[in-house]
Amino acid sequence: MENNTKKIISVDSVKVDEKDFVILVDLKKQFDEVWMFRITERVPVIIIYIKFNINMRRFICIILLAMTVVSINAQMKPEETEDWSGKPEIVIPGKNNQPPSDAIVLFSGQNDVVNWVHEKGGPVKWTADSCLTIVPNTGSIKTVQSFGDCQLHIEWKTPSEVKGTSQGRGNSGIFLMGKYELQVLDSYNNETYHNGQAGSIYKQFAPLVNASLGPGQWQTYDVVFTAPVINADGALLTPACFTVFHNGVLIQNHVKLRGPTEYIGIPVYKAHEEKLPLVLQDHKNPVSFRNIWIREL
Numbered sequence: 001m002e003n004n005t006k007k008i009i010s011v012d013s014v015k016v017d018e019k020d021f022v023i024l025v026d027l028k029k030q031f032d033e034v035w036m037f038r039i040t041e042r043v044p045v046i047i048i049y050i051k052f053n054i055n056m057r058r059f060i061c062i063i064l065l066a067m068t069v070v071s072i073n074a075q076m077k078p079e080e081t082e083d084w085s086g087k088p089e090i091v092i093p094g095k096n097n098q099p100p101s102d103a104i105v106l107f108s109g110q111n112d113v114v115n116w117v118h119e120k121g122g123p124v125k126w127t128a129d130s131c132l133t134i135v136p137n138t139g140s141i142k143t144v145q146s147f148g149d150c151q152l153h154i155e156w157k158t159p160s161e162v163k164g165t166s167q168g169r170g171n172s173g174i175f176l177m178g179k180y181e182l183q184v185l186d187s188y189n190n191e192t193y194h195n196g197q198a199g200s201i202y203k204q205f206a207p208l209v210n211a212s213l214g215p216g217q218w219q220t221y222d223v224v225f226t227a228p229v230i231n232a233d234g235a236l237l238t239p240a241c242f243t244v245f246h247n248g249v250l251i252q253n254h255v256k257l258r259g260p261t262e263y264i265g266i267p268v269y270k271a272h273e274e275k276l277p278l279v280l281q282d283h284k285n286p287v288s289f290r291n292i293w294i295r296e297l
Helices: 054-075 110-115
Strands: 008-011 014-017 021-025 034-038 046-050 104-107 116-118 141-147 150-157 172-176 180-184 219-226 236-238 241-246 249-256 276-280 288-296
Touching: 104 110, 110 116, 110 141, 150 172, 172 219, 180 219, 180 241
Parallel strands: none
Antiparallel strands: 008 014, 021 034, 034 046, 104 288, 116 141, 141 276, 150 219, 150 288, 172 180, 172 276, 219 241, 241 249
């Protein structure tokens, strides 16, 4: 044994510097050549290099890396993996679906109609009291403020009196960034195409389950939305994503959209602003909305 020996052993693309010491062991009865050595005093790992064949050498490389990681982890202190940077801000949760302390309230009553405008500008033409109710054929509405990544809570109900079938029954939509639609529909005992029922990402993803309540009952959507990242030339970097809970039930699990909502045709991403208004659709049915709040992420 020579403690001051310095050599480099190469195992395919892996090189190990024998800085501390090398022990040469003659095991020629079993293998052509065996090298045993310690990498450092901190990582007391014995590596066996067998000049046998390339597959064996690759196998030994994998064993070496695994043993090194295990050895390092065994000697680390708990404090070495503790993160004390970026202390999370304190947020006071709301009770009974009320907004948390850092949320932006978009509608909680008649006075909040100032947070909305007609889709083409000008005042909202829907009925605004304790809730916002669509006046059919008056046009969709949008928020004054624009949003990108967000957490959205919104409550809605379809008319108590059932009229129409399929897409003609309690139809509306919630468009994140005015482009990516989460469908609103009376889907209680009402058949329609699956990627167009309540909770669908319209014409792209059917909900995992149908968690709809009956007509005239208040329902909730809790949404986590990630805005797409698109280059100025229209090249998509990351797609828009939805996670949605309907009445507390997970119905969309981080689905990645193929593009903005299209009624006809295949969706294609196009460059747009990083933040855009939230839109509520007038689809000619008197659907109501209330308790709308949003958190920017």
